[in-house]
Amino acid sequence: MKPLHQQNYYEILGIPREATPEQIRKAFEMSKQTFESNSLATYSLFSDEENREILTLTQKAYNTLFNLNLRQAYDQQLQSEEQTSTTKRKTKTPASPDKPSIQSVSSQEDDLPPMGKNALQPYIAGTKPFDGSALKAARLLAGISLDELASQTKIRKTYLSYLEAESFSSLPASVYVRGFVKLVAAALSLPIEQTAQDYMNRYASATQPGQAPHGI
Amino acid sequence: MGQLFDHKEIFAFGSGKGGVGKSFLATNVALVLGRKGRKVLLVDADLGGANLHTCLGIPAPEANLSDFIHHNRPIQDTIIRTPFENVWLISGGQDILGIANPKHTQKMRLLKALQEVDVEVVLLDLGAGTGHNTLDFFLVADKGVMVVMPEPTSVENAYRFIKSALYRRLIVLASDPAVRDLVEKASDRRNDAGIRTPAELVEQVVKMDPTTGQMLRDSLKQFRPRIVLNQVRSLADIRIGFAMQAACQKYFGLEVDFVGYLENDDQVWRSIRTRQPLAAMGGGKLFRSFETIAFNLLSNQQLKPE
Numbered sequence: 102m103k104p105l106h107q108q109n110y111y112e113i114l115g116i117p118r119e120a121t122p123e124q125i126r127k128a129f130e131m132s133k134q135t136f137e138s139n140s141l142a143t144y145s146l147f148s149d150e151e152n153r154e155i156l157t158l159t160q161k162a163y164n165t166l167f168n169l170n171l172r173q174a175y176d177q178q179l180q181s182e183e184q185t186s187t188t189k190r191k192t193k194t195p196a197s198p199d200k201p202s203i204q205s206v207s208s209q210e211d212d213l214p215p216m217g218k219n220a221l222q223p224y225i226a227g228t229k230p231f232d233g234s235a236l237k238a239a240r241l242l243a244g245i246s247l248d249e250l251a252s253q254t255k256i257r258k259t260y261l262s263y264l265e266a267e268s269f270s271s272l273p274a275s276v277y278v279r280g281f282v283k284l285v286a287a288a289l290s291l292p293i294e295q296t297a298q299d300y301m302n303r304y305a306s307a308t309q310p311g312q313a314p315h316g317i
Numbered sequence: 318m319g320q321l322f323d324h325k326e327i328f329a330f331g332s333g334k335g336g337v338g339k340s341f342l343a344t345n346v347a348l349v350l351g352r353k354g355r356k357v358l359l360v361d362a363d364l365g366g367a368n369l370h371t372c373l374g375i376p377a378p379e380a381n382l383s384d385f386i387h388h389n390r391p392i393q394d395t396i397i398r399t400p401f402e403n404v405w406l407i408s409g410g411q412d413i414l415g416i417a418n419p420k421h422t423q424k425m426r427l428l429k430a431l432q433e434v435d436v437e438v439v440l441l442d443l444g445a446g447t448g449h450n451t452l453d454f455f456l457v458a459d460k461g462v463m464v465v466m467p468e469p470t471s472v473e474n475a476y477r478f479i480k481s482a483l484y485r486r487l488i489v490l491a492s493d494p495a496v497r498d499l500v501e502k503a504s505d506r507r508n509d510a511g512i513r514t515p516a517e518l519v520e521q522v523v524k525m526d527p528t529t530g531q532m533l534r535d536s537l538k539q540f541r542p543r544i545v546l547n548q549v550r551s552l553a554d555i556r557i558g559f560a561m562q563a564a565c566q567k568y569f570g571l572e573v574d575f576v577g578y579l580e581n582d583d584q585v586w587r588s589i590r591t592r593q594p595l596a597a598m599g600g601g602k603l604f605r606s607f608e609t610i611a612f613n614l615l616s617n618q619q620l621k622p623e
Binding site: 134142147 | 467472473476516556557559561562563564567568622
């Protein structure tokens with residue numbers, strides 16, 4: 102048994118690792134019904150906010166597992182995490198097979214628009230909200246690689262790249278995202294509160310319930 | 318009753334709330350098992366509110382559980398034959414005082430005696446609610462079955478029951494006073510330790526004392542309550558069973574098996590009114606539901622969605 106935030110996507114949906122797409126879809130549908138606020142089975146255990154958090158996680162789990170490519174990458178990542186945690190938590194090397202899972206995102210790293218020193222000015226002045234590209238710009242300006250930022254902030258590299266790419270559906274629940282953004286902002290000497298606020302506004306408007314799942 | 322079987326299973330039937338059909342279910346599962354050739358002993362452990370004999374359509378027997386608990390009569394002498402094949406009964410105590418609160422040693426003596434009775438399955442029909450007696454019996458049983466109706470009060474109380482049983486199990490296990498303290502604190506949802514769920518509690522304990530934490534974690538893994546839904550009226554009602562399963566997994570970090578449901582049916586109240594157990598007649602939809610439940614309990618299986 103694990104607290105929710107430590108559960109992997111399979112555990113969140115309550116399905117076996119070898120689940121078929123059909124099973125995944127059914128589990129997702131069921132989970133949606135179950136954690137709708139005010140459902141008979143949940144109202145006495147979870148607050149509306151907790152229900153929403155679970156639903157967000159469920160949606161993410163579904164988005165990843167129902168997409169064959171994403172699922173493959175996720176499985177690999179999971180496998181490598183399990184291996185490292187069974188051998189030793191801290192011996193994880195940068196060359197771990199984490200990589201494939203962020204390929205789709207990191208490929209964007211190459212085609213970055215050229216950036217001058219003033220690239221961050223509009224954000225800091227408040228004329229543009231701090232978004233994923235602001236985080237990326239700040240990191241590149243600081244001359245820090247994702248790996249370095251990961252080891253500084255102790256945030257997994259995949260998540261960092263998702264933050265920058267604003268792949269909201271691949272990120273954990275909003276409370277964690279807010280925490281991540283603050284850590285990143287601190288590491289890159291950005292105004293912490295403002296960055297977090299701007300970023301979370303974007304996150305919230307993109308992940309509003311009812312909106313089509315992002316990133317499929 | 319002949320030689321001992323090598324494996325005996327004890328099923329306990331509990332519920333957070335009265336009147337949801339525990340005794341009704343226990344009786345009919347017993348009859349189904351009996352018809353399949355299993356030797357079954359029904360024990361009315363609803364100390365203080367015993368009426369399993371009525372569900373079986375027989376008068377209150379002379380011999381009963383209080384003879385064993387308070388008067389040290391051998392367990393064999395309290396067992397009576399029922400009109401149904403392979404089904405025996407230990408009736409609940411009729412005396413009001415005393416029996417409702419047997420001491421721990423008395424409960425243990427009962428469980429030990431039950432182990433020695435020559436049947437394959439023992440079904441304990443527990444009182445409603447979350448009293449220590451009920452929880453203790455529920456926890457020592459091989460399989461604890463919760464009867465739930467698809468309505469708010471029953472579902473709420475079912476969760477309360479699971480939670481109480483779970484914390485009782487942890488408190489009994491935790492010898493370290495500090496851990497025990499934390500468990501007690503956590504059982505109040507508005508605790509100041511910031512622990513919201515049993516899963517979080519165990520994480521905390523692991524930090525305090527890894528050995529105890531691991532022990533609690535293992536113990537929770539073995540705790541696998543079963544759910545039976547009674548009086549379902551629609552497909553949506555049935556889904557509540559699966560939904561409760563998911564909710565328990567998320568909230569308690571517990572695996573719960575949804576082993577079956579009983580449809581709402583006028584046959585049920587007719588059978589209760591006439592004191593004729595339903596399964597005695599065999600056949601019919603409800604009979605098949607009892608079969609499913611009995612089968613799932615014996616074989617550690619559960620219903621699958623759709």
